[in-house]
Amino acid sequence: MERSTAILVVGAGIAGLSAALAFARAGFAVDLVERSSRLEAVGAGLQLSPNVLRVLAGLGLDLGRLNAVAARTVTLRSSSSGRVIATVPVVSSDGTAYLSLHRADLQRALLDAVAAEPRIALTLGSRCTGVTRDGTDLAVAFQNADGSLNSRRAGVVIAADGVGSALAASLGFPSAVASGDVAWRMTVDRPCSPQAGIEAWLGPKRHAVAYPIQSGQTTNLVLIGPRGDAADDLPGSATKAALLQRFRRWDRRLLGLIDAAGPAMAWPLSTIEPDRSARHLPGLMFIGDAAHAMLPYAAQGAAMAIEDGWTAAWAVGGATSPRDAAERYHAVRDNRLRRVRKRVAFHRRVYHLPAPLALARDTVLGFRSGESLARDLGWLYDWTPP
Ligand SMILES: Cc1cc2nc3c(=O)[nH]c(=O)nc-3n(C[C@H](O)[C@H](O)[C@H](O)COP(=O)(O)OP(=O)(O)OC[C@H]3O[C@@H](n4cnc5c(N)ncnc54)[C@H](O)[C@@H]3O)c2cc1C
Numbered sequence: 305m306e307r308s309t310a311i312l313v314v315g316a317g318i319a320g321l322s323a324a325l326a327f328a329r330a331g332f333a334v335d336l337v338e339r340s341s342r343l344e345a346v347g348a349g350l351q352l353s354p355n356v357l358r359v360l361a362g363l364g365l366d367l368g369r370l371n372a373v374a375a376r377t378v379t380l381r382s383s384s385s386g387r388v389i390a391t392v393p394v395v396s397s398d399g400t401a402y403l404s405l406h407r408a409d410l411q412r413a414l415l416d417a418v419a420a421e422p423r424i425a426l427t428l429g430s431r432c433t434g435v436t437r438d439g440t441d442l443a444v445a446f447q448n449a450d451g452s453l454n455s456r457r458a459g460v461v462i463a464a465d466g467v468g469s470a471l472a473a474s475l476g477f478p479s480a481v482a483s484g485d486v487a488w489r490m491t492v493d494r495p496c497s498p499q500a501g502i503e504a505w506l507g508p509k510r511h512a513v514a515y516p517i518q519s520g521q522t523t524n525l526v527l528i529g530p531r532g533d534a535a536d537d538l539p540g541s542a543t544k545a546a547l548l549q550r551f552r553r554w555d556r557r558l559l560g561l562i563d564a565a566g567p568a569m570a571w572p573l574s575t576i577e578p579d580r581s582a583r584h585l586p587g588l589m590f591i592g593d594a595a596h597a598m599l600p601y602a603a604q605g606a607a608m609a610i611e612d613g614w615t616a617a618w619a620v621g622g623a624t625s626p627r628d629a630a631e632r633y634h635a636v637r638d639n640r641l642r643r644v645r646k647r648v649a650f651h652r653r654v655y656h657l658p659a660p661l662a663l664a665r666d667t668v669l670g671f672r673s674g675e676s677l678a679r680d681l682g683w684l685y686d687w688t689p690p
Pocket residue numbers: 314315316317318319320337338339340349350351352430431432433464465466467468469470471487489526571591592593594598600603604605606607608609
């Protein structure tokens with residue numbers, strides 16, 4: 305499409321920031337509009353696999369400045385003893401790294417790149433309320449922090465407004481569905497061994513993940529399990545004593561990490577079925593959590609959001625019309641997203657097996673070599689951006 309096509313990106317989370325950069329790098333002028341008056345990272349840790357690091361490098365991000373730690377392996381441990389069940393290499397076959405980092409460090413790097421990009425105009429404090437067709441363009445309505453209203457026209461609108469997407473709601477798409485699982489997130493603020501890589505404890509019905517962030521000065525810790533009725537399962541702060549009680553039969557080292565951690569936050573997990581194509585509005589494309597919020601069991605939500613943004617810019621850049629752009633986009637993304645979601649569902653089943661089956665799982669995993677387990681994810685990590 306013509307480089308004079310106006311591009312509007314709604315939402316400046318990881319998806320929106322990287323999409324805006326991808327469009328700008330492809331030669332488009334981008335309007336990036338965010339409802340918050342200040343951009344703050346929610347949550348702490350993030351794993352970035354080789355597939356997404358290739359996109360970030362393509363966007364010109366200096367990965368060396370992310371205070372990230374390079375992981376060589378994911379170590380799967382027994383929940384009760386901490387015994388190593390399997391060690392899975394995660395570095396891609398072309399040598400691309402696998403990083404763990406604080407999400408604020410990624411957001412800051414993306415934001416700095418956006419600020420330095422003259423083709424992007426970022427507006428904060430303006431909340432999108434809906435979208436309609438306006439001739440060949442789209443008209444997107446906003447409410448500003450002071451209550452005033454305004455509308456922006458664009459040929460292409462990228463909906464990157466997260467799991468509670470207002471754009472999706474305005475079109476009548478079903479809202480996110482509670483998965484029934486909850487993540488308790490916390491950090492341990494003391495130096496850790498960067499060599500530890502990513503560690504995951506697989507238990508009956510629950511799992512836990514720990515990895516270094518902030519150049520190894522902090523450990524990110526996430527416990528995940530079924531949501532109950534307790535106050536500690538509601539969104540917001542959770543008491544560590546209750547978590548220690550719930551995980552009391554688990555590996556003593558994991559309990560030590562929980563004990564040493566700062567405040568814990570409960571984060572009920574919701575998902576979105578990825579069927580958000582508005583055929584009567586061909587210039588509108590949903591990306592990231594707004595399109596397909598997924599459970600974090602393959603650590604791919606942000607990765608898919610960033611891949612989406614890159615692919616949307618590629619699809620629009622080489623298309624003859626908005627409809628053609630949407631077709632190019634879905635031709636590249638749909639199968640991949642389906643496969644990732646299938647893998648996430650598989651991890652959920654395997655990680656959360658009940659007691660007798662969990663023991664059988666540990667035995668079976670123990671018989672497989674790390675290399676053969678890594679091959680299961682080759683298709684995911686070896687992806688290269690179009
Ligand atoms: C416990 C946990 C661990 C995770 N770990 C990983 C991991 O290791 N690796 C990984 O790749 N992913 C991981 N994820 C997933 C990842 O965090 C998300 O998929 C990703 O952050 C989604 O980014 P987004 O930009 O699509 O959405 P969001 O981060 O929700 O951003 C949406 C943006 O839109 C703005 N917005 C919302 N509504 C409006 C509106 N009406 N108008 C204007 N702006 C609006 C919001 O303020 C926000 O800035 C994890 C998730 C969880 C819960």
